[in-house]
Amino acid sequence: MKQPLPHHLPFWIGLVLFALAGIVPASGQEADGPSDADRFFPRQGFMLTGYGGAGYNVLLADGETPNNFSTIFAPIMLFQISDRFLFEGEFEFEIEEGVTATDLEYAQLDVSLNDHFTLVAGKFLLPFANFSERFHPTWINRLPSVPAVYGSHGAAAAPTDPMLPILSDIGVQLRGAFDLGNFQTVTAEVFVTQGPVVAPDEEESAGGHDEGGPLAAAGKGAAILSGGGAGGLAFGSNTSDNNNNKMVGGRLGFSISPYFEANVSGMTAAYDAAGDLNFSALALHLEGRHGPFTLHSEFIRTWQDLLEEEDHEGLAAAKGASATGALNEGLVETLARSGYWVQLAYRTGPWQPVVRWSQLFDGKAGSETLTDAGRQLALGLDYWFEPSFVLKLEYLINDEEVDIDNNRLALQLAFGF
Secondary structure, three states: OOOOOOOOHHHHHHHHHHHHHHHOOOOOOOOOOOOHHHHHOOOOEEEEEEEEEEEEEEEEOOOOOOEEEEEEEEEEEEEEOOOOEEEEEEEEEEEEOOEEEEEEEEEEEEEEOOOOEEEEEEEEEOOOOOHHHHHOOOOOOOOOOOOOOEOOOOOOOOOOOOOEOOOEEEEEEEEEEEEEEOOEEEEEEEEEEOOOEEOHHHHHHOOOOOOOOHHHHHOOOOOEOEOOEOOOEEOOOOOOOOOOOOEEEEEEEEEEOOOEEEEEEEEEEEOOOOOOOEEEEEEEEEEEEEOOEEEEEEEEEEEEEEEOOOOHHHHHHOOOOOHHHHHHOOOEEEEEEEEEEEEEEEOEOOEEEEEEEEEEOOEEEOOEEEEOOEEEEEEEEEEEEEOOEEEEEEEEEEEEOOOOOOEEEEEEEEEEO
16 A cells, blocks of 8 residues: 655655756756856846945024934946946935935946056046045035035035035046056046036026026026026036037146055036137145045136126127127127135044034136135044944134125934945
């Protein structure tokens, strides 16, 4: 008489067959043959990294929210297609004063051409100066705020109108690096991108789009001298260009690792719809390290063509009301601005005191002052729990031409992963 199989035996038989099915190759396929993914991407790899932070700010300014919490999460995804091809992208999610903001910080394809050159295409952080490209992430920036010359990522208590945002744009760039020996390296980057446009909120507030108004006469996208101020520019916000002009720029650097680095960079582009009004910028960056001391500094100068608002009739009559006609009629002024920042940090164990001085000079168009000067002293103290996890305390002291109290106390936890 046959003995019945134990009730649990079919389970173990099925488990063994399932395991064998995964080991034994299918008909016509070798046991050590590559999978479809391995054939297309033989050295593929994926990594999720990024940074984030949570902060508390006490802003001492008339008419402003006295204190608030904020948080930011910025995941970075990297996909290596092969040894020569890498895709990387960063999303940024930020909650501040109850509003959630999302942004595609960059999304780029890196192609290694040889040992010296890399081609980059997509939306990328511009290689202009160094702060935008290398130092603005929360756990890399040694202070909760950014230098006063920049207008985003913690610039809520700037002493005056900032000069530039954290810079990113859509286009292509070529990066090169050359080893000179003795830890000396020369780096070079050149780029072509869509270029800046007038920020949408500036277009609405700089005179409107009605017939006969200065914006209508110059074409949508022109900045206006209005109320003593200049129209702000946006970078990386136009997937389709507003003119036939592209922004071109580059950076040239020299470093003696890990002690010293210096680079000079520049960029220029037309930003109005007609392609006649220009924006240009130059920057010098110096960086030094000695033992526990780290020094960073940048000097930036910008030039922006602006249309005068005073003579509406002359502007509208100037060669069909084009920006070129306005230029020929002497109705265009160039706003020139300069600013710099210097930061010194000292590391002793887990503690790192930081001091940063920022200064912006009067922005002038001809003899007229359009943007006020401002100075800012940032005093900070960092405590490093881990190499990529830090608690930062900062007090900002602002000195403005206008007599207001605009200082800020900030506390931030920042991490990289």
